[in-house]
Amino acid sequence: MKKWFICLVVMLFAIYQVHATHIVGGQLFITENPNSAFNYNIGLTMYFDALNGNPGAEDPTVNIYVFRKRDNTAIGWLEAPKIERKMVSYANPTCGISTLQTYMITYSATVRLITTDFDDPQGYYMVWDRCCRNGTITNIKAPGDAGSLFYLEFPPLIKNNANFKNSSPVFPALKGDYACVNNPFFFDFGGTDADGDSLSYKLITPMQGFSDKTNPSIPGRGSSNYPRLQWIDGISEANIIPGPQPLKVNSKTGMLSVTPGSVGLYVFAVQVDEYRKGVKIGSLTRDFQLKVVDCPKSDPPKLLFKPKGKNTYYTENEIITIKKDDPNCFEVIVTDPTINQLVKVNGRAVNNTKNYFSLLPAQFTTTISNDTLKFEVCLEECFVTYDNRPIKIELIAEDESCPIPLTDTLNIYIRRENSTNNAPAVSTSLGSDYVHVTAGTPVKFIVYGKDPDKDNLTLSGSGRNFNMTDMGMTFATASAPANVQQNFTWTPPCNAKKGDTLTVDFKVEDMRCEGNPMPVSKPVYFIVDQSPNNPPVVSTSLPMPEVTYVLGSGNGITFDVLGADPDTNSISLSAAGHGFSLSDAGMIFENKSGVKTVTSPYSWNPDCSMMEGEAEKEFLIDFISLDKSCAAASDTTTVKVILKDNGEQPFPEFPNVITPNGDGKNDCFVFSELPQDQCDDRFKDMTIFNRWGKQIYYSKIRPNDWCPDNISGGYYYFVVQYTKRSYKGGLTVLK
Known part of the structure; x- marks a missing residue:
């Protein structure tokens, strides 16, 4: 990103002097471009009032400014062009109202950020500051003169001498829906993170920034405390949209919920914090506004079920038992008080991965008030319960009420007997279900699964109130058609105390019905005996x-x-x-x-x-x-x-005459009997002089003997030196 200087951006003042009440909301973003020279996208998503906004205020480009968080020093700025403009849709397109139309406008540019330029440990932030907000906002003072500042923090791009890759959260396009007075309303404001970081949401007061009606488009300024909007009397972050249930946000999902008490146009902001391994690494603000209108009264549909043989309607604390010879279908009623209302019914099995049932018919249109539809819930062969565990069917009736459909939910708990599928069997190679074990002594056996219908089987094991792996037990899950087997091995550890009993349940599942397998279990009880041990x-x-x-x-x-x-x-x-x-x-x-x-x-x-x-x-x-x-x-x-140490040894008595005539007798002066070295008294050197004091032989290496065959006869002197002592003597050479 190129460095900027204030003299370069002052010229931007003159470009967009048109002001209007047009900003509905939005947020900044920064996303990584892996494997690209231009390694990041930086941009802005803005929501623009399509009815009241001045077309001249729809900027062709936006200027986004970047600052260092530690000291608010300006790092650079980016001019991002408009790349997309589209109308915001409604959850139910037939519910649109003429007083609420919004554009979603996206500005974005690719840039090359040098990671070493963004290495400050406290990170960085970017802002976009623009005036003005929608002039008809209800819950703030002077809305037509209120600016919008969008804010985004991001971490350093390099940490511990390595690239720190991160993208800000991504949010789906918002719906242009409105809320109704005294009716519950839900609004999904949550996003996802490409890096797998966790997101946290909280309501905050929207940022005002430094722009105003006189200076609607100004260069961004660095700040640790940007000005914020002023709420009207009686409004705070606790009741941004007041009513029986004021506006609140789920901190984990970003789902907004509110039951507003009066009509109006309400601005709000959500701060989205980004965490990686429990450490906050980023944050951004998302602004938006919600219109509350006085809607025609509408009542939700109603689901009713009367079990066979009963005179009263089903309540959700009952369990319906269907025997194997009973009909596969039963009847449910849905009614709606509104005329010409399309009602749809959907269903799912809550505690099965597959439903294994159908609804016929699935929708109808009312022709009179409180019109009623009877539909059938038909169970398939694989809708079977085991071990008295009922399956929960969740039926949801949904109408076409505005702004969002009204619903009714009916949960039916069903226990249905098996009719055609024979149960598998599980066994072991043990002679008994009770096994006496000794700490340190391995235990091995085989577990078998068998199915008379030759269905696919899955064999597994689980410890009761303990994890098999933590206890050192080895038993891998195995699958095969008709017959399956697997080896079990265990060397009881030291914490398996005498008298302990550990139970492992070996389970074989008939997988004919995917998502609803038929399980059969067999327990094996391991009884820990005293471990005899002789010392090594x-x-x-x-x-x-x-x-x-x-x-x-x-x-x-x-x-x-x-x-x-x-x-x-x-x-x-x-x-x-x-x-x-x-x-x-x-x-x-x-x-x-x-x-x-x-x-x-x-x-x-x-x-x-x-x-x-x-x-x-x-x-x-x-x-x-x-x-x-x-x-x-x-x-x-x-x-x-x-x-x-080898001890002090005396010097030997050396001969004083040698006859080096080559007859092999007394030819050499023998030094092999010199004392052995000690740790603190070692051989240093040996020197031989003639009678005039001239050195004729010298050695720093312990010699074995001296055979003077190339010198004349006469008298000679020798000196043997050790670290602490020395030995001197005379020698006559006869030739």
């Missing part, structure tokens, strides 16, 4: 639970850890150091699990860093075998590992 044991491959290791004396410490359980339960092996972490110390041991037995090796190749300057150090390691059954028994063995 843990041991090592060491001859005794203690290991002494001299640093540098070998390849480290290794042994195996073994866990075993006499009950063949699932067990686990783990290890823990006393005051230290095995992994931080460089010890290698993998926690493992298995059934009955499990083995895991231990290894450690320690170095001097573990000694912390001491000559000897102890480490205690617990090896734990845990029985993972419900009793959770365990066993622990502790291994002591003792680390020692």
